[in-house]
Amino acid sequence: MNKLQFTVDHGLCVRCDACIQDCPRKIIHHTNGFPEIPPEEDGCLGCQHCLAICPTGAVSIFGLNPADSIPLDSVAWPTAEKMRALVCGRRTVRRYSERDVDRCLIDTLLADTAHAPTGGNTCGLTFSVIDSRRELLALLAKIIEIIETVHAGGREISEFILDGVRAYRRDGSDEVFRGAPHLLIVTAGEKAYCGEADVIIALSYFELMAFTEGLGTTWCGFIKFIIDAVPEVRGLLGLTLEQPFYAMAFGIPMVHYSRTVQRNRAAQIKTLRF
Numbered sequence: 001m002n003k004l005q006f007t008v009d010h011g012l013c014v015r016c017d018a019c020i021q022d023c024p025r026k027i028i029h030h031t032n033g034f035p036e037i038p039p040e041e042d043g044c045l046g047c048q049h050c051l052a053i054c055p056t057g058a059v060s061i062f063g064l065n066p067a068d069s070i071p072l073d074s075v076a077w078p079t080a081e082k083m084r085a086l087v088c089g090r091r092t093v094r095r096y097s098e099r100d101v102d103r104c105l106i107d108t109l110l111a112d113t114a115h116a117p118t119g120g121n122t123c124g125l126t127f128s129v130i131d132s133r134r135e136l137l138a139l140l141a142k143i144i145e146i147i148e149t150v151h152a153g154g155r156e157i158s159e160f161i162l163d164g165v166r167a168y169r170r171d172g173s174d175e176v177f178r179g180a181p182h183l184l185i186v187t188a189g190e191k192a193y194c195g196e197a198d199v200i201i202a203l204s205y206f207e208l209m210a211f212t213e214g215l216g217t218t219w220c221g222f223i224k225f226i227i228d229a230v231p232e233v234r235g236l237l238g239l240t241l242e243q244p245f246y247a248m249a250f251g252i253p254m255v256h257y258s259r260t261v262q263r264n265r266a267a268q269i270k271t272l273r274f
């Protein structure tokens with residue numbers, strides 16, 4: 001067996017060549033009538049298309065059992081109507097229950113989010129999660145203190161950020177995480193070709209899946225602004241200077257929206273012809 005652990009069950013393989021044709025790197029060839037990857041091959045993208053496309057579950061790679069994949073039959077997909085309701089009906093939640101989300105549910109969502117595509121299938125994303133309200137409140141208190149310290153030391157800080165600090169000192173308002181009990185920070189891997197895009201795609205997937213579980217989310221642009229103005233906060237979140245990242249707060253929503261908004265014309269549609 002080669003280092004990719006590419007194996008074909010000869011009893012199941014119907015020699016349809018689907019794996020050969022779909023391989024983006026074209027590294028699968030026939031040997032004795034069956035698909036094979038030469039032992040010396042090192043161009044595999046790791047995308048697992050060979051395993052996914054095989055109609056009979058004959059192909060395995062990286063030691064994975066095709067029977068452990070979700071079967072994609074006609075009932076596996078959400079209907080277009082349900083996807084439409086999800087995409088148009090998800091909202092930025094800014095009122096949350098103080099109750100923590102069950103850690104098992106968080107872990108399931110993160111495991112599924114790891115399926116989000118990354119440029120060149122470099123994968124390598126890191127999901128840093130704050131899994132209790134107590135921890136997020138502790139983080140918020142530290143962020144506020146750091147901002148106040150650097151500001152007192154003469155650093156110029158925007159009124160936008162200072163307003164958030166004042167609100168916190170006034171009555172404990174959380175304008176950074178909007179009172180959510182949890183935070184997910186996605187950072188790109190060092191070898192990522194498209195790190196900025198990878199982290200946003202992963203969080204977009206997480207957001208939609210969170211809604212299907214009855215959770216709400218808030219994109220945390222505010223924390224980005226804070227980190228740009230006060231890079232000292234990076235260390236708190238375990239972020240290096242170079243790493244692309246984005247953050248999303250989430251939790252059990254205290255608000256229910258009865259209908260979608262109507263942004264049908266919010267994007268400019270251009271048809272290009274050549």
Ligand SMILES: Cc1cc2nc3c(=O)[nH]c(=O)nc-3n(C[C@H](O)[C@H](O)[C@H](O)COP(=O)(O)O)c2cc1C
Nearest residue numbers: 090091092093094176178218219220221222223261
């Ligand atoms: C990249 C990005 C960053 C955002 N940052 C914040 C934020 O820091 N705080 C906040 O309350 N909402 C934030 N939002 C939410 C937007 O304000 C919100 O998406 C917009 O008002 C539309 O509302 P909707 O999400 O309910 O459709 C952000 C959204 C995006 C996409």
